[in-house]
Amino acid sequence: MSNGFAIIRGAAPTSLLGRINVDLDSRYAATPFCEGGFYGARTKRFGRLLIRSPHMADLVMNRAILELAEIALGNWCERIQLNLAQAIELHPGALAQFPHRDQDMWQGALGEVEYLVNVMWPLTSFTAENGGTIIWPRSHGLEALVEEPREAPIIAEAEPGDAIVFLGSTLHGAGANHSKAVRRGIIVSYCLGWLKPYENQWLAYPPHIARSFPREISELVGYVQHRPNLGNFEGQCPSVLFDADPEDARAAVDALRPDQAAMLAQHVASQQAVASGTRS
Template identity: 35%
Template structure:
């Protein structure tokens, strides 16, 4: 059976990114400590317990998916901005964009009795329109509880990013991301994967945080999940990652519907939040009538 490569926080980022690019996945063990795990559990558990199960076999009737984590959890904000993960996400996606963005935040809680999720590639969310030689996502699954073969540890097919779309994995080509609480699974948007069957008597809880190319639509609508009333108080780099900034020249500008028209009627989201623009592009030519 194929196995996933395992690393530590001390492993050079380039080495890990290259493995994720080719194999589709890798594990960093003990990426966060017990104090961080306890903080996350304390903040997220009330939200997890209030989340209903999925509506279909793909989302899982005995699986809950709790989103809007940036708005709900200061601890998750730190997880989103984990320096090593952000650096690896930029290295992985950098060849295809000048700016990455936060794609999705959710707690995936697989309860006892949940069957296997259908194997899939996350990149299919864009309907196959992203060229095959571009991988649009860099994903993380943080283990809030232990991931085991019995409790629904993520199934993954190493090497599948390079496969033809029609190819299906044999059983001996699949593996599971068995890892202790505090470890993180890194995986690409092109790798074949899916949630595992929970045959145990305990929940399997993971925090799914993913990043994508700055010019693609995100799966989670960050502006509704974390509206400006909350985003204005976030760390500027986090707000920037969520899309409260110009993604490129003329990508993401804002016209205030309640403001009085003036010599400059096209604003950047940063200005709306009371900050200087963080984009490297000069927006001074965005004038009315241009």
């Protein structure tokens, strides 16, 4: 994504987005408008989408999108994780959102590391009139350190089934809805596996829920360790909670990268050699 974003036409079947849209209807209706200028007083948002539609897993696990996220983020982590899956409904009269970069959630080095890949999936048409996502091309990476973006923004017009993909360092924001209809979309994002995600996945999908997920989904929402040993439960992979009592006593088990395991093996061998010489 040399421009900091890409629009992938027909990235998912239109019928899949249609089924998800129907599944979310009741939740959209029940959800109150957001509070605060950033989220928007004429906007509705809610998460936990993996339990709100049985079809969301297919969207979250879209193979082409996951491969793109792995390419964009893989240099800085051992595995990626789900950052959020959130539904958005922009109502008539919604103001344009404050331009922002999602990487600003984390206070790490800027311009050196990409922390996040966002995917906006339209559930309705995204147009200039109804508040389609505004993106500043080539405002990512080191350009995030520039006070004013060098290029004019574009409006990412798209249809259900298209994927609007952009980096966490890319400047963007929802447009203003000047139409008479709501604009619906889903944001799915993936971040480095060692970061704290926007949506607390272990609260969104506690063990009694996540145990029913396919393994690749449960791992994506955090029920797996990020080597070395990060995100463990009592020194083991948190997936042990799917089949065991949390109060069970258990041994801590190494979870190391291959390079670390090799260095550790050398260290242990040298220590054993010293110990053997001492005993003799």
